[in-house]
Amino acid sequence: MxxxxxxxxxxxxxxxxxxxxxxxxxxxxxxxxxxxxxxxxxxxxxxxxxxxxxxxxxxxxxxxxxxxxxxxxxxxxxxxxxxxxxxxxxxxxxxQPNQTAGRKRKGDETGISEESPISKRRQKDKEKEKVILTQLATEANKRRKAIKDIITQMNNSPDQHSDSVNPLPGAVDKLSDPTLNHILDFPFIGTIPERFKEPDIAEGKWLYMGRTMFKNFLHEVKKVRESDVYRRCWLYGTKGFGKSHLLAALVCYFVAQDERVVYLPDCRCLLDKPVSYVKTAMLFAWVDDFTTQKKIMALNTEDQIWKFFRYKQNVIFVVDQMNALMSDSIPNRKMALTLYDWVIGFASSGKAILSCSANCTDLEVFTDQTPSHVVRVYGGFSETEMEQWWKQHKDIDMGGYSRNEVEDVTGCIPLLLNHCIVNRKFDLTVPKLIEISNESVAFAQRIKSTTTKFDWEWYCDYVKACISNEPVPLGWTGHIELIDHRYFYQRYQDHDYIGGYTCGIVRDAVANRLLELDTKFIKINFLTSLSDFIDNRPVVGFMMEYAVLASIRSQGLKACGAGNEGMNFRFFTSQRDIQFDIRDQPVLYRPRQINYETIDGMIGFVKIPKRTAKGEKPKLFLFPLQITVAQNHLKPHQRFLDEYRQWADQQLLTFDIELEFLWITPNKRDVKQRPAYSPWPRHKERCIPFSEVSTDIWIKYQEEVEEAKEEKGDDKEEEEKAEKEVEEDQRSGTHSTV
Missing domain, CATH: 1.10.150.50 (Transcription Factor, Ets-1)
Known part of the structure; x- marks a missing residue:
């Protein structure tokens, strides 16, 4: 040595x-x-x-x-x-930096005598905590029994039809059935997280709507529990999917089988009082063992809890919101990461089911943790679940929106659907939607500002693949820091990774920003996957809008005297921001605001005559345009004219204005002269078919529509007619023409 x-x-x-x-x-x-x-x-x-x-x-x-x-x-x-x-x-x-671990500390680590006031106060606090824990243990016994009773009743229902692969198969069926709502006792005896609280639901209870994925998720969890390799099952996916409700339902299912489940519904609470929070969950798990409960009440440190679990077998750990301990925005990140290691450490003594919202950092963690099995969930409700959701919310005022619009903007994400109901009425302009729109645009801007040209092009290609439901670029695992995992993702399907996005509000916001930042973002092949969405009018409208704008930007538009040449391209926040400082060249102006209700764009063309008479002004040709696949497109035209006079007064001091409103539609061709009608000016209203904008776009649109019709058959057309009649009855106005 x-x-x-x-x-x-x-x-x-x-x-x-x-x-x-x-x-x-x-x-x-x-x-x-x-x-x-x-x-x-x-x-x-x-x-x-x-x-x-x-x-x-x-x-x-x-x-x-x-x-x-x-x-x-x-x-x-x-x-x-x-x-x-x-x-x-x-x-x-x-x-204890100045002591060795072998030296025992006296008093309370500061030499305080057992008779001091501080010592007495601490003793009093311990006695108070013991009383509280005893009350919690009593409540845990009642709560656990109530959960077992209701899950058992589900299983014993006479209409059960499930097989016997899983224990309590009837309950599994009902927890997987979106036509059924269940009011259950919450499987945690501390404070219930806000996301579980619903109006008119009693304290200590929560509302669960059956999810079709529950049965599949249970199957994945079962594989982990039976595996000699996997120690954990991560439920990983986009925010708002309903992961927390799935986990809580899973805990209730386990409780009905008398499993030892340590359930932590919100890791953010660990940042405050980690020991008390975990002890509360432990009392619920050992509700039938008073001796063990007494030992749990005596635990005072994180290390004691960790050692307690070392010697316990067949414990299931269910931990939600793990990302709360890994977020870069946490003030005391070092403490949070220490708590993360602590949770992972004591959960290693059994099998663990953990939940985390999607982001780049967490994906890297899962890549490194080989003993983990990851179940990925993206987006929102399935078609069947969404149908049931509408039935349960049929009394909500549509606020002038169609069901298609609501589903498209929110992505059928439960969290966003709830945010968009304000005073029993839909509002797709709520702050939450603006917030996530801004977040997604900020991410795109950061990639543009901080990465190489190659990385930026890769990012644009990835987003375009996600928007158009196409395979993502090769090597995505080597570029995970370039992906905004909160809102974009890829699924393994048919031997390839197919891109996807969570909701229309993010799709529109990011696409609009990329259209501004990158001239090559949209090309004609953008419409290749149009047939995949042909039944979804908002998505078809979005794809056609961007294809047409890209064509006008690169090839011009003959209808406004600017054919075969590209146009300058500018974005504006409001119409008052538009500057007509370019002469004798057309400019395409695009609103930066998504879901801008009046126009999709406007072509401005200042023409200065070669010879001007005294007092003669330059002519300003204005072509506000709306791109639509809908039949009814009256409202945007009227809204533009309502705003026109306020905006045009200043321009009339400099220019003589000629106004022509353009409708760009699949196949309608028409021109109408509109006389002056106060406060609206004299103007033209023209309908232009897709074929006049771009032959390629028109051919591609026809091909995709015909392909979709052949696949869907005539039944779908009748179904759409019926749905349209219902929607028109519900609408009080029109918010979008796509």
């Missing part, structure tokens, strides 16, 4: 300080472990395996309680447990 190793090994009963151990190399650490715990490495093979890993003192301490880390050395599980425990013993000194 060399001198440094002798120093590390001397005094084998003494635990080194943090500072001492952090200075050790891997040889010194190994020597100390062999001296201190000779039973850990019982054979040379294990010793050599640990030595090959070259774990020094700093790394050893940094992974205290992290069983996964030691398992990656391929040592036996028992050895890994002992190493994890040993590292934890030393790391306990982090709050």
């Amino acid at each position: 060399n001198a440094s190793n002798q120093e590390a090994g001397q005094g084998q009963k003494r635990t080194p300080t943090i500072q001492e151990m952090e200075s050790w190399n891997h040889e010194q650490l190994l020597e100390w472990i062999k001296q201190t715990q000779p039973n850990i490495f019982r054979n040379d093979k294990n010793t050599l395996t640990f030595e090959a890993a070259e774990i020094d003192g700093s790394v050893f301490l940094g992974n205290a309680k992290n069983l996964d880390f030691f398992e990656q050395t391929h040592l036996p599980l028992g050895v890994c447990w002992k190493l994890t425990s040993l590292a934890g013993e030393v790391s306990k000194q982090k709050d």
Whole structure:
């Protein structure tokens, strides 16, 4: 043994300080472990395996309680447990920098006598906490019994038809059936998270609408529980899908089978009082074991809880909102990451089902954690679930929107649907939608500003694939930092990764920004997947709008005297921002605001005559345009004219204005002269078919429509007519013409 190793090994009963151990190399650490715990490495093979890993003192301490880390050395599980425990013993000194772990602290670590006022107050607080915990234990017993009773009643219902693959098959059927709503006792006896609270639902209860995915999710969880490889099942996906409700329903299902389930519904609460929060969940899990409950009440530290779980078998851990401990926006990120390691550590003693909202950081975590099985969920309600949701909300005022518009903008995401109901009426301009629109645009702008040209082009191609339901660019796993995982994703389908987006509000916002930032963002092949969406008028309208705008931008528009030449392209926030400072060249102006209700764009053309008479002004030709696949397109025209006079007064001082409103439609061709009618000016209203904008666009549109008709048949046409009649009855106005 060399001198440094002798120093590390001397005094084998003494635990080194943090500072001492952090200075050790891997040889010194190994020597100390062999001296201190000779039973850990019982054979040379294990010793050599640990030595090959070259774990020094700093790394050893940094992974205290992290069983996964030691398992990656391929040592036996028992050895890994002992190493994890040993590292934890030393790391306990982090709050005692001037003491060794072997020295026992007196009083309350500051030398306070047992008779001091502080000591008495702490004793009083402990007694108060014990009373509260006893009350919680009593409530847990009632709550658990109520859950078991109602799930058992579901299973015993005479109309059950499920097979016996799962325990309580009738209950599984009902928890998977979106036609059924269930009011259940919440499986946690602390504060219920806000996302579970509903009007007119009693305290301590929550409303669950059956989800078709419940049965499949249960199957994935079962695979993990039966696996010798997987220790965890992550439920990972876009925000608002309903992951929390799925997990809570799963916990209720397990409770009905008398499983030991430690359920933490909101990791954000761990940032406040982690020990109390976990103890509350533990009391619910051991509700039938008073002896164990007394032990739980006596636990006072995170380390004691961790050790408690080490010796418990067949425990299921269900932890929601894990991303709350990994977010970069957390004020005390270091503490949050320590809590994350603590949760992962004690959950390693059993099987764990964890939930996390999609973002780049978390995806990298899952890639590194090989013992984890990831179940990915994206978007919102399925078609069947959405149909039932409408039935349950049939008394909501549509606010002038169609069902298609509501579904498209929100992506059928439960969270967004709820946000858009204000005073029993739909409003698609609520702050939440504006917030996520701004978030998605900010991400795109950051990629543009901070990455290389190659990365930017890759990002644009990825977004375009997601919007058009096409395969994403190759090598996406090497570019995960370029993907806004909150709103865009890829699914493995038919031997390829097909892109997708969560909701129309994000699609429109990002597409509009990319149209402004990149001239090559939209091309004719953008319409290749049009047939996939032909039944969804808002999506078809979106795709045609961008294809037409891209064509006008690059090829011009003959109808306004600007054919075969590209146009300058400018964005405006309001009509008053538009500047007509370019002469004798057409400019295409595009509103920066998504869902702009009056126009999709406007072509402006200032023409200066070669010879001008005294007092004669330059002519300003204005062509406000609306691109639509709808039959009724009256409202945007009227809205534009309502705004026109306020906006045009200033321009009339400089120009003589000629106004022509353009409708760009699939096949309608028409021109109407509109006389002056106060406050509206004299103007033309012209309908232009797609074929006059671009032959390629018109041919592609026809091909995709015909292909969709052949696939869907005539029944779909009748179904659409019926739906249209219902929607027209519900509408009080028209918010969109797409």
